[in-house]
Amino acid sequence: MNNFVPATDQVEISIPDEVEELFNVRRDGLPEVIAINEGLLSFPHHSIFPWYLCITLEAQYLIDNGMPSPRESELLFEMVDELSLVVMGGRTMSGSVNALFLARSTWNGKRELYYYVHDPKVVHGKLQQALNSKTWHREWSYRMEFDKEWEKATYIFQVFPQASGLSS
Template identity: 45%
Template sequence: MSDDSVTIVVPEPHFTLFNGQRDDLPEVVVVNDALLSFEHTEMFSWHLEVTLHAVELVDNGMPSPDESLLLFQMGDKIEQSIVGHNGIFLARSTWNGFRQLAFRVHDPEVADPTLQALLESEQNRFWEFKMQHDAEWREAGFYFQLFQLASGNNS
């Protein structure tokens, strides 16, 4: 190990569930609240948003139980390819026929080809992703503000 190596300890994930509404439709959001106190945000300066398109929907645009299981399986496969040395799971949202997965990424040049290869492999549902540089974690702020809204803090 060289003298200029740094070891970053990523906190064990801990999840908070939010049941809410967006555009008068139900939304279920799970946020990795361990990242609220993560001190090395500069190491994961890229925001990755993956959107899975659900097909079998029930009331209010939510996926059927079988569809939800399929989306979880696809999401787990995507998560396994990102999380670890190159990415951190941030949040999952289910709303209006979509399952969105949010990650923080260290190196986009590692994540992009991995995701492209997954896109080219056989998938049961259409999905897409976008990754953007976000050194200030502004994109994560949408998820983090849920904690203030849930506690009634408007500051």
């Protein structure tokens, strides 16, 4: 567990360790491979991380059902690693964790990364720097929305019962 001290309240909370669980599910009739941070399933402090962030990477070389080819998937994972460092490397003004990893999804020609964020300005600035810092191998974009109740995470958390314990 990591400790987080919000800059305004000075209340210490425990951040659960990242525990990824991988699922093969279907969304809109297409296969989806989704890795979910199980540690956030029971995280009670949604109001401290009220900003939903989705980063979308566009795959170019696809095989069956909109899934990336093995080489394409490898390239996307390299980008995911780099972008994850950008998002997760940011800190609050008090030096605490600023973002929580929620999930990573591959579906319909895209790889998406989902996070919840404390201070959106920190992440926005770092992502803008990343967008402008180099020529990326694939197009990517992001959007951030205020979602204090974590309603955007509903689909992701519903994957657990949908999978009926059949994780891979």
